[in-house]
Structures are given as structure tokens and as C-alpha cells.
Amino acid sequence: MAPHADGAATSSTSGNNDVPARFHASSTDSAIAAENEYAAHNYHPLPVVFARGQGIHVWDPEGRQYMDFLSAYSAVNQGHCHPELVKALADQAARLTLSSRAFYNDVFPRWAEKVRAVFGFDMVLPMNTGAEAVETAIKIARKWAYKVKGVPQGKALVFSVQDNFHGRTMTAISLSTDPESRDNYGPYVPNIGAYSPSTGKAIRYNNIADLEEVLEAHGKETAAFIVEPIQGEAGVVVPDDDYLSKAHALCKKHNVLLICDEIQTGIGRTGRMLCSEWSGIKPDMVTLGKAISGGMYPVSAVLARRDVMLVVEPGTHGSTYGGNPLGCAVSMRALEIMEEEDLTAQAERLGWIFRESIIAFKSPIIQTVRGKGLLNAIVIDESATSGRTAWDFCVLLKEKGVLVSQNQRIVPWSSAFPGLFFFFFSFFLFFFFSFFLFFPSGKLGREEEVTRPKRGGRQEMR
Structure with missing residues (x-):
């Protein structure tokens, strides 16, 4: 007989008697068995x-x-189910949940203003998941390279570093060096990755000489360098204090956009709203996700300078749920809680x-x-x-x-x-x-x- 996860949740675990019991597994064993049977492994x-x-x-x-x-x-x-986030979610859900970007809504512009005030970047592009934010940042960087930097069409390069983690979409695993993420999923997105096109050598994390070598050889065709301020998936690898500042200087020298992936390290986790603040730099682009909505609703974002963000034209990128009023309301409250509770x-x-x-x-x-x-x-x-x-x-x-x-x-x-x-x-x-x-x-x-x-x-x- 197939496993069955249905059952009544006890009052000690439901926390809300209005939630239908059929939504909840009746036991740990039944939940694990049903997930193993019916969900991808x-x-x-x-x-x-x-x-x-x-x-x-x-x-x-x-x-x-x-x-x-x-x-x-x-x-x-x-924290789980912060009462103010629960209230923000419920209040907005009762008012308006989705407009799509075919129309304006009255919450998204307030959220964009809040993000600008908190992080100090000129503009924001909303998405839903961290991997989407990374994909979006790569798209923007490539278009900037063609329209602003003058890289020949189809030649723009985007470099990452060894042992990175930027998600598991095709673009993200093309940036990766992890065999578990990559094996049997090729061919990969061209012109992006953690290896030098001329030498085949990996660009090691926290090794500024490797980055300098690849940019000296390929800087004219390079759109961006994407890096985690701390490598989370690799085991919370903290670079030297001056690594990001030196990488930032090299990117400036070669007119390359520095993208900091702050999806895990951002929103106060490391003792700064952005981990890159520890290095005293302001990246050209930042990707955010996860705690920007306090775990209540999928929200992600790309932050950038105005001249970089405005290469994106109407109809060239978007998301049905990106910038939706429900996610924006929750995210604004999540950012306020970070400030109010220090x-x-x-x-x-x-x-x-x-x-x-x-x-x-x-x-x-x-x-x-x-x-x-x-x-x-x-x-x-x-x-x-x-x-x-x-x-x-x-x-x-x-x-x-x-x-x-x-x-x-x-x-x-x-x-x-x-x-x-x-x-x-x-x-x-x-x-x-x-x-x-x-x-x-x-x-x-x-x-x-x-x-x-x-x-x-x-x-x-x-």
C-alpha cells in the first residue's frame, strides 16, 4: 500500500485551529514516507x-x-512566523495579492523606495527566487557589456570562482565547478564559468592573482565577475579582509561589473545588512533573496546603479509574480523588523x-x-x-x-x-x-x- 500523509494535526502542533487538518501529515513517519514516494529525491x-x-x-x-x-x-x-510578518501577510492578502506587471500596484513602488533607502542602490529589479536573481544579474551584465562597454555581440564573458554556489538553474550550474550540480546536465551556457578560457585554470576563491590573470587576458570581453562575499555552500569560507576590495579595484580597472551574490549573506546575517560592507566597497550589482521577506514569501531582487539597470528595456525581462503586492508588503515589514529589533x-x-x-x-x-x-x-x-x-x-x-x-x-x-x-x-x-x-x-x-x-x-x- 502506498504511504499516506493525511491525518489530523494535534492542537499542540497546528498553532491555528482554522487550518484544515487535511493539509498536514499526521506523523513524522507518514510525512517522510509520502515525500519519499511522491516527491523527487x-x-x-x-x-x-x-x-x-x-x-x-x-x-x-x-x-x-x-x-x-x-x-x-x-x-x-x-525568526519563524514573526507575528508582524504574519500580520503583514494576512492584511495584504485580504486586500490584493497580484497585479502582474501589466499594471501598476500601490505597494511595489513603496517597496522599491524602501529597498533604495536601506541598501543605497539607485534601482531594483524584483524577482521571486535567489536563482532568478542570479539569472537576471547575468542577463543585465551581458546586455550592459554589449550596449555600454562595446563588447562584440556574442562574445561577452562572465566569470565566477571555484567552489561557488549561485543556485541550480542552467546558468547557475554553468558558473559552478561542483560535479554534483553539473554532471549529466550539459551542455552548459557558453562564455560563463570559473575557468580561464585561455589556460583552462580554475579561478580560485580568495586568490586575487587568479582573478588578475584572467582579467588581464580577457578583460576587454568581460562583462562581469560574480562572487559570494562568504562562500556558504562550500562550508562558510571567509576570504581575506582585502579580497573583495582588491577584486573591486581589478573590476574597475578593466571596466567589469562586480556582482556580489548576497542571497545568503545579506539582510543582517553577517552583522551588516550586506556582507560586502565589511570590505568597504559598493558592488555594481547585488543579488538578494531569502531573508528579504523573512521566510514568509518568495521575494528576490537585483540592485544596481541606474546606468546599469536602465539597459533593461520594456518587454526584455520580467516575472508575473515579481514585484507583487503581497511579497512587497511582507518584504517591507521584514526590513523594518531588522531595523526595529536591531x-x-x-x-x-x-x-x-x-x-x-x-x-x-x-x-x-x-x-x-x-x-x-x-x-x-x-x-x-x-x-x-x-x-x-x-x-x-x-x-x-x-x-x-x-x-x-x-x-x-x-x-x-x-x-x-x-x-x-x-x-x-x-x-x-x-x-x-x-x-x-x-x-x-x-x-x-x-x-x-x-x-x-x-x-x-x-x-x-x-
């Missing part, structure tokens, strides 16, 4: 099912409570406490900790864990009520930071140190032992 999640969320906490269908330290890959920086400064402060506390703990199991603000990773030394892997670490923490994710040996840590989060953060550090005392001997259930992801398996952090 393009993820390998931890065996926990979210049924309700509030702030830093989530509950499964059985009512078990967890602390969420992944925050939907930094999409719920304001979450950006809180991320900087708590992130520093977290890293310094981990370093001071001096556990032989921890190889290193790295990050900025509340985007952090712990690298596990598996030679000191009696055969336990980073996946085992995540499963054992899940059994103790704390949720994180892993990437090979690397445990990426990022956390929601609602207003009262400091209490939870202090509690977590105490719990974390206690946990590491018994981690090498911690017991796993049989199912969790056999469902480890294959070595090299990567979880999406976009």
Missing part, C-alpha cells in the same frame, strides 16, 4: 518534520520541540561570542570554527570522533532538540535571531559544550545509521 534532509514554528523554535507533528540553528539557510533571520548588530555581537566560546572550549573534536556574524561553520576532526561523522553530529544534536545541517566534514551553523534570542543563545552554548563531552560515544538509531548521505553529498545553502 533531490534532497537528503535530516529525519525531522517541521509542523509549526515560532521564533527560534519548531515543532514536529508529534509535538516535539526543537531549536532551529539553520534558519532555512538564512531565510528566516527574523538584529544586524545582534548578529555581529552573538556571532563573535559564539566563535570565541568555541575556540576557548578547545575540544579535540573541533578542528576549526569560522564565520562572520551568525553565519558560521564548525569543522569536525573525524579522526577524534571514534568514527562519528558530521552527519552523525547533526543527528545526535537533533535527538537533543537542536537542528543544524552538514556538508561533508563541515557543520554550517547559522541561527535565527529574534528579539529575545540572547537567552536561547546562552542556553545553547552551555548545552553545546556539554554535548561535545559525550559526542564520540553518542548512540545513533539504526535508521539514522543507514541513511547517512553519500560522502561529498552537499546540502543547499541558498
Whole structure:
């Protein structure tokens, strides 16, 4: 018999008695079984099912409570189901949800003004998902290269770096060097990627000499260089303090647009509204997504200078849902909450406490900790864990009520930071140190032992 996820949600997990019970799986096991049977197998999640969320906490269908330290890959920086975001969503949903861009609506222009005020860029182009924002930025850069820079038609180049993650659309995987994202999906989009056309060498992240070499050889035909201020999917890799500023200078020298992909690093996650602010630069373009709507509704954006953005002409790019009033209302409120609750400064402060506390703990199991603000990773030394892997670490923490994710040996840590989060953060550090005392001997259930992801398996952090 096929698995069936239907069933009544208990009042302890539904959180809203008006939500029809048929929308919710009755148990963790039935939800996982039905997803495995009927949905594509393009993820390998931890065996926990979210049924309700509030702030830093989530509950499964059985009512078990967890602390969420992944925050939907930094999409719920304001916390799960922030009441002000729920209200903004409900209020606007009752008024107007969609106009398309065939007509004006009364919310989108206010949102555009808000984005301009918060981030300081001349213009914004709205989309829905992070990958769409990346695709849009590449399109704009190419058109700018042809119309403004004078690159011959069909010759514009866009460079990325090794181990990047910009999504999993065809353009994004063409930028990528990750075999898991690329294999058996070719042929790829031409003239974009992380390799030098003349030498075939990869452009390494945090290696300014590699970028200089490729721009010296191909700068005249190059439209843009796209880079993450911190590489999230690669394991929260933080570059040298001057890497972005030197890359910015090289791009200026060769009249190349610098695109910073801030879909995960933006909206306060690293202790600045944009992570690139740490380098004292203003990129030519920025892509945003995830927490720009607080995890309530898909909203993404490309920010750019006026002269760059205005190469886009009516009818040449768009989205039915891009700039819709519902998403814009939620996004405006999400940005206001970042300001009202001082979450950006809180991320900087708590992130520093977290890293310094981990370093001071001096556990032989921890190889290193790295990050900025509340985007952090712990690298596990598996030679000191009696055969336990980073996946085992995540499963054992899940059994103790704390949720994180892993990437090979690397445990990426990022956390929601609602207003009262400091209490939870202090509690977590105490719990974390206690946990590491018994981690090498911690017991796993049989199912969790056999469902480890294959070595090299990567979880999406976009």
C-alpha cells in the first residue's frame, strides 16, 4: 500500500485551529514516507518534520520541540512566523495579492523606495527566487557589456570562482565547478564559468592573482565577475579582509561589473545588512533573496546603479509574480523588523561570542570554527570522533532538540535571531559544550545509521 500523509494535526502542533487538518501529515513517519514516494529525491534532509514554528523554535507533528540553528539557510533571520510578518501577510492578502506587471500596484513602488533607502542602490529589479536573481544579474551584465562597454555581440564573458554556489538553474550550474550540480546536465551556457578560457585554470576563491590573470587576458570581453562575499555552500569560507576590495579595484580597472551574490549573506546575517560592507566597497550589482521577506514569501531582487539597470528595456525581462503586492508588503515589514529589533548588530555581537566560546572550549573534536556574524561553520576532526561523522553530529544534536545541517566534514551553523534570542543563545552554548563531552560515544538509531548521505553529498545553502 502506498504511504499516506493525511491525518489530523494535534492542537499542540497546528498553532491555528482554522487550518484544515487535511493539509498536514499526521506523523513524522507518514510525512517522510509520502515525500519519499511522491516527491523527487533531490534532497537528503535530516529525519525531522517541521509542523509549526515560532521564533527560534519548531515543532514536529508529534509535538516535539526543537531549536532551529539553520534558519532555512538564512531565510528566516527574523525568526519563524514573526507575528508582524504574519500580520503583514494576512492584511495584504485580504486586500490584493497580484497585479502582474501589466499594471501598476500601490505597494511595489513603496517597496522599491524602501529597498533604495536601506541598501543605497539607485534601482531594483524584483524577482521571486535567489536563482532568478542570479539569472537576471547575468542577463543585465551581458546586455550592459554589449550596449555600454562595446563588447562584440556574442562574445561577452562572465566569470565566477571555484567552489561557488549561485543556485541550480542552467546558468547557475554553468558558473559552478561542483560535479554534483553539473554532471549529466550539459551542455552548459557558453562564455560563463570559473575557468580561464585561455589556460583552462580554475579561478580560485580568495586568490586575487587568479582573478588578475584572467582579467588581464580577457578583460576587454568581460562583462562581469560574480562572487559570494562568504562562500556558504562550500562550508562558510571567509576570504581575506582585502579580497573583495582588491577584486573591486581589478573590476574597475578593466571596466567589469562586480556582482556580489548576497542571497545568503545579506539582510543582517553577517552583522551588516550586506556582507560586502565589511570590505568597504559598493558592488555594481547585488543579488538578494531569502531573508528579504523573512521566510514568509518568495521575494528576490537585483540592485544596481541606474546606468546599469536602465539597459533593461520594456518587454526584455520580467516575472508575473515579481514585484507583487503581497511579497512587497511582507518584504517591507521584514526590513523594518531588522531595523526595529536591531538584529544586524545582534548578529555581529552573538556571532563573535559564539566563535570565541568555541575556540576557548578547545575540544579535540573541533578542528576549526569560522564565520562572520551568525553565519558560521564548525569543522569536525573525524579522526577524534571514534568514527562519528558530521552527519552523525547533526543527528545526535537533533535527538537533543537542536537542528543544524552538514556538508561533508563541515557543520554550517547559522541561527535565527529574534528579539529575545540572547537567552536561547546562552542556553545553547552551555548545552553545546556539554554535548561535545559525550559526542564520540553518542548512540545513533539504526535508521539514522543507514541513511547517512553519500560522502561529498552537499546540502543547499541558498
